[in-house]
Each structure stands twice: as C-alpha cells, then as structure tokens.
Amino acid sequence: MTIIRSAKTSDVKAIRELVDSYAAPGQMLAKETVTLYESVQEFIVAEEDGVIIGCGALHVLWEDLAEVRTVAVDKNWHKKGVGHLIMEAIIDRARNVGVQRIFCLTFQTEFFGRHGFEVIQGTPVDHDVYQQLLRSYDAGVAEFLDLESVKPNTLGNTRMLRTL
Secondary structure (H helix, E strand, O other): OEEEEEOOHHHHHHHHHHHHHHHOOOOOOOOOHHHHHHOHHHEEEEEEOOEEEEEEEEEEEEOOEEEEEEEEEOHHHOOOOHHHHHHHHHHHHHHHHOOOEEEEEEOOHHHHHHOOOEEOOOOOOOHHHHHHHOOOOOHHHHHHOOOHHHOOOOOOOEEEEEEO
C-alpha cells in the first residue's frame, strides 16, 4: 500500500536519486543536494514497503501563489496512480497554507492538465507583486516571471497554472 507523507531529512537521498533520474536526460531541472535539504519541509513523498517511489514539493511564491516543484515518480511505478496521489497531497497542502493559485513548469502537460492546470502566457500577477517577486533570488520565481535571464537555462517546458 502506497503511503503519502511529508518528507524527512532521511528521505533526501532517495529524492536525490529520483531527481537525478529525470535531470540527467534533461526532463527536470537538476537540484543541488543542499537545496533538497534546505527545502525538505516542502516535499511530499510516496512510500511503498519502506521505499520512496515518488516525490513532489510545494514552494510558496507569494500570498496567493505557490509553485509545484520536483514531481517525480520512479519509472517502475508510472501509470499506477502514484503521481496522482502526490499531486492531490500537494494541492491539499496548497489549500491548507492559503494559496489560491499553483504554478508549474513542466513537460508533462497532460498529467498536469488532468489535475486542473492550464497553459498560461505572460505573468498572472499585478504590477506591484511582479515588482516584489523580482527581488527574489529563487530560480523558480524567475521562471514564473518568464524573465529573459532564465530563458537560456530553461528546458523548453510549458508554464501552467491552476486556480484552487
């Protein structure tokens, strides 16, 4: 039975392996191990018989906005509902922290579309929030803002948004 739970620091090595399995072929942005530890409280993991088989994170960008990050499922567990369970937990977490919109940058547009995300153009925040977000050092914020500085580094994936 698959258990969905908040990640622990002891899960970071397994999260690292999942991320690497997608980052190596260019399907996901690579992350430093220290970044995974720094953001472990943002992660949800899927566990089967004590083994981490999937992960995903929710990173708050602003009062009403968060980003879904690092959703990865062990390839042996594809098409078995694990990604769906992770997304449901992330969406619940987003509601619980009070955000009203969640953003993702993905190649998996069908998967996220099934979870209520729609492709967006431009940046769906007002001018004042945009100006505040420009002050962030976070690469995900720069990707959300669609800044030219990150375009050489993006993988060519699609920007999507869901309103809760």
